[in-house]
Each structure stands twice: as structure tokens, then as C-alpha cells.
Amino acid sequence: MPTLPPNPHPKQPTAARQPAAPLRSTDPKQLADPLRPADADPHRHREMAESFGADAALYDRARPSYPTALIDALVAAAPGRDFLDVGCGTGILSRQLQAAGCRVLGVDVDERMAAYARSTGVDAEVSPFETWDAAGRTFDALVAGMTWHWIDPAVGSAKAADVLRPGGTFAVFWYVLQPPPDLGAAFAAVQRDVLPQNPAAARAAASPLGAYEHFLDRTADNLTDAFTDISRATFPWSRTYTRDEWLDQLRTSGIAKPLADAGKLDTVLKGTGAAIDAAGGTFPLDSVAVTLTATRK
DSSP states (O other), X not given: OOOOOOOSSOOOOOXXXXXXXXXXXXXXXXXXXXXXXXXXXXXXXXXXXXXXXXXHHHHHHHSOOOOHHXXXXXXXXXXXXXXXXXXXXXXHHHHHHHHTTOEEEEEESOHHHHXXXXXXXXXXXXXXXXXXXXXXXXXXXXXXXXXXXXXXXXXXXXXXXXXXXXXXEEEEEEEEOOOXXXXXXXXXHHXXXXXXXXXXXXXXXXXXXHHHHHHHHHHHHHXXXXXXXXXXXXXXXXXXXXXXXXXXXXXXSTTHHHHHHTTOHHHXXXXXXXXXXXXXXXXXXXXXXXXXXXXXX
């Protein structure tokens, strides 16, 4: 199977899933940053995965889409055009794959998200992936954008092997949203003010890349011997965010609900918005999509 090479020519996307925070409570001492896996097993907190559908339209509008080079690489690597999108959400990734000529079936745990996806032309079924009934269907590729951390790694790996055809592609990926260093430091200061006893949250706000390395490592470690050709790749991309656009994506992140429940979301939004205003109201975001792929034997 062709591997996914780094993208030398990043293209500007318009709207993806940012990992939700695996939180146990709304105690400010325990609030974690959505980009840092404070809990090594976020799949055990499925209620957080089901919080995104509260405003599916906002989610679909605010989340970045996937780099064109990544979509092209996924299509080129797969032996055919039948794709399964695990954790399809509102269908952001599914629609991009459809536009590239793929037949896509989405699966999501949240009926509200799946309903929105269906309204945009995506065939979506509602179920946790671990217990989803494939009804004998198999696929050329299984993809999961910003969602595989919600899947039990051992069960998910076995399920992926069951639904992939021989030679099929397994591909999971996450965004790393990296603001400019000065602005990242300002965002971290907001986190420190709100979560003074959780320095990990501030560190992740300033430099989130390390959080995703955990997800990649855990996924690779749990792939069964049914897979081969395990590899990683990165796809850089960039775009300019306005203050309102960034705050909208923050409102759709996994940290939003527990912060709101703790009465701290408005404080975070206000502080983050003030930092962006001080930087001129817009800022460039040079980011990267990190991927892990494997081939079904």
C-alpha cells in the first residue's frame, strides 16, 4: 500500500474534530485541556464524546476541514473507494471523501451529529463503533479524524480488522492547532488563571503537539497482528483565524461543556478574545495533521 507522505504544499482548509477533554468532574482542579490526554483512557468517558452535538451546526461551521493533500493521499492509498468514517460527526471528512469520488458510510455515537451529517448527504448510522453491527459489510479503508481516542484501542483495533478487506487502509489522524508562540503563551496564561492548579493545561495550550503523540503511540501499540506497514506522516496546513472564528471553535471543543458547567467558560472566552484583540484581531495558524496508517493483511 502506498504510504502517506508529508505534504510539501499545504492548502488552506475551512473547517475538524479537536479531541475532547477526558474529564471526570467540573472541579477546576481536575479540568484538563482538550488537547492533552490527562486521562490515558479517554474512551472511558463516552459522555464527553456525546457532548459535541449540542450545537451541530456550529460544530460543522467552526471546525477546520482536512488538508486536500491528506484526502488525496487517503484515496491513493486505499485499494478501492468504499470508505468507513468512524466518528463521522457532522460529516466534514465524509463530504471531502465523497467529493474525491469515494462511497462513504459514517458511524457516530451521537444521533444529533449523525442527523446533521445525513442532512448534508452523508449516509450515517448511530452506534458506538465497538458495538456497531457491520451486517457483513466490509470496506477498502477505515478513517477516523479527531475521534480514535474515543474508541477503546484494543476493541477498536479488532473491529477495524473485521471490517477491512485484505489490503485495506487503516488511517487515523488528529489536528495539532499551533498558534504563534506569543499568542500561544497568552492562551496559556488564560488557562493558568482559570486552572491554577493544573499546569498541564497551560502547557498544552501553549504547545499542544505532545498531546497527540500519546494518541499515535497508543494506537500503534494496540494494532493487532492483522495489520502491517504501520507508518506515520504529517500534513502541514495554514490559515488565518479571526477572533470570532477562534472563539467559535473553542466553544465546540471538548473543554467547553465542563468549563461551562464550572462557570468558567465565559472567563476563558473573554481572556482568549482579549489576547487575540491585542494581537490585532486576527492571527496566522500554522498547523499540522498527524496521521497513523496501517494495512490490513
